[in-house]
Amino acid sequence: MAITASRITVSLGGKPILHDVDAQIRPGEVLGLIGPNGAGKTTLLRVLAALLTPDCGGVDYDGASARALGRAALARRIAFLAQGGEAQGALSVEALVGLGRLPHRRPFAEAGEVDRQAVTRALALCDVTGFAARAVGTLSGGERRRVLLARALAVEASYLLADEPLAGLDPQHQLDTLQLLRRISREGTGVVVVLHDLTLAGRFCDRLLLLDHGRRVADGAPADVLDDDRLAQVFGIHALRSSQAGESFLLPWRTLNNENAP
Numbered sequence: 346m347a348i349t350a351s352r353i354t355v356s357l358g359g360k361p362i363l364h365d366v367d368a369q370i371r372p373g374e375v376l377g378l379i380g381p382n383g384a385g386k387t388t389l390l391r392v393l394a395a396l397l398t399p400d401c402g403g404v405d406y407d408g409a410s411a412r413a414l415g416r417a418a419l420a421r422r423i424a425f426l427a428q429g430g431e432a433q434g435a436l437s438v439e440a441l442v443g444l445g446r447l448p449h450r451r452p453f454a455e456a457g458e459v460d461r462q463a464v465t466r467a468l469a470l471c472d473v474t475g476f477a478a479r480a481v482g483t484l485s486g487g488e489r490r491r492v493l494l495a496r497a498l499a500v501e502a503s504y505l506l507a508d509e510p511l512a513g514l515d516p517q518h519q520l521d522t523l524q525l526l527r528r529i530s531r532e533g534t535g536v537v538v539v540l541h542d543l544t545l546a547g548r549f550c551d552r553l554l555l556l557d558h559g560r561r562v563a564d565g566a567p568a569d570v571l572d573d574d575r576l577a578q579v580f581g582i583h584a585l586r587s588s589q590a591g592e593s594f595l596l597p598w599r600t601l602n603n604e605n606a607p
């Protein structure tokens with residue numbers, strides 16, 4: 346069981362974006378998708394979610410193609426949290442999170458008890474139960490982000506694909522969100538998450554896939570992927586390293602084109 350993307354090549358607007366990229370999302374694992382701005386992370390995530398058809402290569406979903414599965418089955422199998430996702434202003438938070446249940450409902454059917462329980466659980470997991478009756482348009486940016494994650498969790502899909510779920514979140518909710526993603530992965534979900542924070546990516550992901558200029562330059566354990574040479578070559582930074590209670594971590598410290606900075 347896995348989502349397996351093989352030799353993905355994509356051009357957009359006549360510009361090559363991804364070249365021959367392989368990627369695999371496995372149940373029970375948090376895969377971090379990292380790389381500089383413009384590296385192709387969102388494009389790869391959209392291919393994995395079957396929202397974008399690659400020019401070459403293909404994606405296999407637990408042994409079936411997207412076409413064989415069909416839209417409805419894919420929507421139950423894959424939850425997608427878009428980067429900076431829009432949310433309709435007048436809709437209540439509870440109704441928006443309830444949209445995550447649509448793939449499970451027959452057309453025009455009312456929400457059932459299972460749907461209501463999934464929404465209640467997703468609201469609690471994302472710490473937004475207190476906002477349930479509020480109009481989405483009245484929330485702060487970070488609150489709205491957590492509500493959109495709740496909508497994705499309400500799908501209760503086998504795979505969760507999240508594009509920068511930490512953007513705009515305060516430190517507590519960043520840590521909460523990553524702990525939550527780890528928790529659902531331990532319960533069997535395959536999680537892929539686009540992250541810019543290398544400290545958190547190194548701490549919370551089981552595996553990191555590093556993209557640079559549309560190419561996969563590394564895929565493996567965080568400690569192996571985030572070595573000094575790659576941080577220099579791909580990100581142009583130097584990082585400090587330390588450990589706390591036996592857990593090692595890195596802290597991006599200075600850019601290499603600014604050697605004299607503190």
Ligand SMILES: Nc1ncnc2c1ncn2[C@@H]1O[C@H](COP(=O)(O)OP(=O)(O)OP(=O)(O)O)[C@@H](O)[C@H]1O
Pocket residue numbers: 357358359360362380381382383384385386387388389
């Ligand atoms: N429709 C399009 N037409 C032309 N170029 C595009 C199009 N969509 C994306 N691109 C380009 O493709 C490249 C990869 O974009 P993508 O959004 O996948 O990068 P990313 O790694 O997610 O970046 P970021 O970290 O900044 O979000 C960028 O250079 C972007 O400008």
